[in-house]
Amino acid sequence: MAGTLPAAGPAAAADPQRVTVDLAASEGPVMHGANGTLYGLSDDGVPSDAALAPLKITSISQKPEGGAQHPNGDALTVSKSFFRNGGGEINVMMQDIYAKWPYEDLGIDDYLPKVDKIVKEVAADPNSDRFVYIPFNEPDQIWYNLGTSDPAQYAANRDRFLKDWKTVYQRIRAIDPDARIAGPNESGYHTRLLTDFLTFAKRENVLPQIMTWHELDSSSLRNFQGNYDNYRSIEKNLGISPLKINIDEYANRRDLSVPGQLVQWVSMFERNKVYANQAYWDGAGNLDGNVVRSNIPNGGWWFFRWYAGMTGKTVKVTPPQADTVDTLQGLASLDTARRQAQVLVGGAAGDSDIVVRNVSRSVFGRTVTATVAESAWSGYEGQHATPRVLARTKVQVAADGSVTVPLRGMRKMSAYRVVLTPAGAGSPSAATVPWSASYEAEDAAITGGQVYTQGTVSNANGYAASGTKDVGSLNQPSSKLDFTVTVPAAGTYDLTILYGNQAGTPATQKLSVDGGDPVTVTYPSTENWTYRAKKDVTVQLPAGTHVLTLAKGDAEVTLDRIDLTAAAGAPSASYEATLADISGKPSYDYSSSAGTGTGTLVLRSGDKAVFDVYAPRDGYYTVVPRASAALRLELHGEKVTAAPGKALRLYLVAGNNRLAVTAGHAGVHSLDVSGAGSTVGTLSYEGGAATLAGGARLVDSAHASAGSSIGWLGNSPTSTAEFTVDAPKAGRYLLVVHYAHNERRDNGHSYNTDIMSRTADITVGTAAPREVTFKNTWSWDDYWTLGVPVDLKEGPNKVTFGNASAWAPNLDRIELGRVIG
Template identity: 25%
Template structure:
């Protein structure tokens, strides 16, 4: 879309002109956060609700935990990157550290064992102390050596009915933990269901001998010890049903019931509670100390899972690790080059929920967690989605009278921020910051999600008299190459253009399959968001602003999102800037190609 520099306020094709009086006349105060942007293709409208009258417990950042998120000695990342997330759970046991653990030492406590237990205790020492006072799940099986690198000749605990070496190992672990004085919970065996960690059968007689031996040894030595299990690789009703029955009969139930992943933590937790009740077991604390598959680790899905955790009754959960195991200190890739990513900002927003949690409902694949803090005069909501699609989500806030401190002259101030799925990301993008009117009881806030992989926050504070959107966005189609326009694209060799692409803005796509092919986008403003195709055949591109250090963006996705935001620039000084876009010729290992397909750019002009 071309911009006429002499008519900055003129309505443009594809924009939805609006005024607050018009919206109010329609019977509701409406936040026009991103209605200036064209809605993404295949986007369905949805609604989520927040009830100010239904206040519950204080937020506890239940999902703020990390599997192997720290460096080997626990010193990284720095406190300024860790404390804002209010982490409540860490999990580790020295996996993949050279030496192979107890197994690598020939089933005894040698150097391989020592380096793993020392790593875990160093990590636990930091995070269980002030200011964190988090829980640390010690992965006993990783200290033993079962981290998927064990050889085929491995003698597993209780092979041939002999559990004596396993018992000696457990005794040594407990002795070393006790000598350290560091509180840990013992997570006995990771994913004992044939995933490469345990090769003797899920819920097999040998598994139960291994489990029972460990529990009895730990409790013999430390009766008050916290034990975690079964840590299945995914929530499985049948497995857990059998496991609860057997461990109850053996008197080896854990102190904490735990599993990994699952489709919906709230649904899984409810099912686990029903199983406990059916077996006559008093409710145990529930944890999920691995969640999010690699393809789910984007801003939107992470926020969705955190939202569902807030409604689940789970007491703690830990983000899974896939690409940088096991001592990189990146918080499971929440940090890139020591800088926050979009996911990091999602966790930071989640940690800012304060006061009392509010009852919410989701819809259309969108979930919301929200809290009201009367002392801070603030309501904060985090929006995520698990569909991978954009669309307009109306946030309906009910029973405003229960938070009368929000109202000032009949208005509430609303700030909407977009958290792009970007690595790194210097800060969320503010897309709306103004007062909105109310009907006295309800507020309706439409938020247009420009990409299915981005999360959003909505912050409500007392009205202050401000009006209007933040820096109306200028939309520039990828085919706009006229140098007479302030904002325009430019393409070098090996770029093509396709028309009639129904799920892209203006139905056009500019593309290149060739490594080294360069495109540019020149604009006048303070920020730009680039839309491009994410799909199963897309490659990796690099971007730099004004000749600065490039960042890489992987456009691979298991399913197509044709026009979402894939990268947002930092805030820039007012002036003319140039983004250089290069097809690196590289691809994600799961991708079927190296194509780069550009859709459009959204410019913040001032």
């Protein structure tokens, strides 16, 4: 674990790298333009509202309604959840109406009727002004071969493309006169084509309203600034006013989900105030690798949550090396109204100093509180708890107006956030960082396995791996890894295993300590061997050196890294009110630095703060508001009055939970949340307790909690599963559905995994049915959970699942817990 403030003790072997932040050099308002996604949404509800809303996503790219390129991700369908959660605009990838990749070239006469249909449907939508038409995708490679080096062939191909561009552009405008159109949407940046395209488009009055191209190579981290500057010079030379830019596909597989990689991309896009959408390399609906299942954050999600939390104006950041691949980079913001400066950095291992210059005394005073937190890489499918605060320290502003925040022992795949706020009276609580150590799989003693290299610059579209290596082919009866570890004290340790499982069902390994009796570790399925997830277990270890063995169980599992962390009791986190999402006009009071040390958010009538609270599993947690007066909390549609300092027992779903706080007049310091998800007081019903009709029946399942689940549910109005639940009190409950399904539709795409979601109509009592979407669980034997708020009356309640027109997921069991326990 990285250690930070204060910088004390012997000097490091090498001088720390330096990132300089100049708070006096404004770059303009924070735009949040680089948080977009391509096929990041697959259905209404995938990802969840609680995963979407905090990120303040400015643009997404999706296929037209009914497009054949992928089985889901239709623009009009996902627009409901996107706009509901504060989303910006939707790019409609019009050629994704076609089924093949690259798109089958049937000629412009085949394409034009499809264009007409798409535009008519979008134009009829109530939010039509929030859609952008992208008529062509990567025309330099697809249909037109504009990348040819032969000048004569290029000229012929170019002229055909420009003619078709004009035809389609005018066709769109004829149907939707106010349409916003983007292009040319090349696979990379090409000066020759853009010069010709803009010259033609200006002359023929068919200029796009948004300029788009793709940056899909590691070299983009070096070349983008030059590409951007060159493009703006072309515009200027042609007398074209600067167009809005959307780099509507960026980054490689090795970048997605990796905070230390993402910060490098986001910093350069935000600095230049362009919009940008992460590329779609895998399964739809997970925000391009940043959401686990539908609602669980990983390290990438937390990085984008930090990015969304930046307010005010961005300011100049000078990294050790500008425009260089895989180096320490950063972005920073200053909000003088909130009296906050935020810095996000990452991309390099080792030590660095964050030097913040021009720290205004009129804004911050003579001392500041510096709070440092880490968002680590947890894999594409690996959960990440609330980022740990590594340091919280009062720092004197130097005579030259600077503050230096040392970061020591940085991890290359992590991102770090530094927050500066005025320091008031008292001392902030010191951060508690438990002992932790990491051990790479490739460094273990390997029997019956093979080391593979993953996610390097030369193999940028390979999946990320810790240390760029993992150990696979652990498929022999003797296959095992022996990790030699050393712990400082006897006690309980949390063991985190980064793994991949493509067995098509939960797979096991045998874990033993120093050759003792093995215990079984079960790994849920992942997309493939290198699509990294996390498994958390605990081990008891005496002080000293030990050998932890992970040996083959019933199937092959790929191993990447293990982490050992001294267990610190039940999980807990303190969520600072001054960093919460706000509406209204609350004020910020930094007169006290005590406790979490970032001051107090003062709420008055009409103000609201929303906290993003992580839960490791579904269940009850203790929530304590630190405030000066009573607050009103809202969770899952239920409201409760909270006395200051008084504990509440609240039901949280696995992953992210949005807790809204209002008050008549109260200073809110933090929400303190602890617990591991107690199920005491919840109701639980196995699938076998349901009354089944219309062909729905129990099917054997070794990984279901009672050995069977409800299958063949739906696809008929009469096929239902009805549970009778006995509520001890009337009120709002969380209905947690344990389900599995692995429906897929192979569209023949060369690299996307076309997983499908399923829906079920859930009816509670006499209420109207509610359609709920269940994401694919990677196999029929992996059971995930989905929480649905429902209202129950005291006593018996009928809860019915069905789907009249399609198959519903298989149901293992249901649990119910009152929101206010």
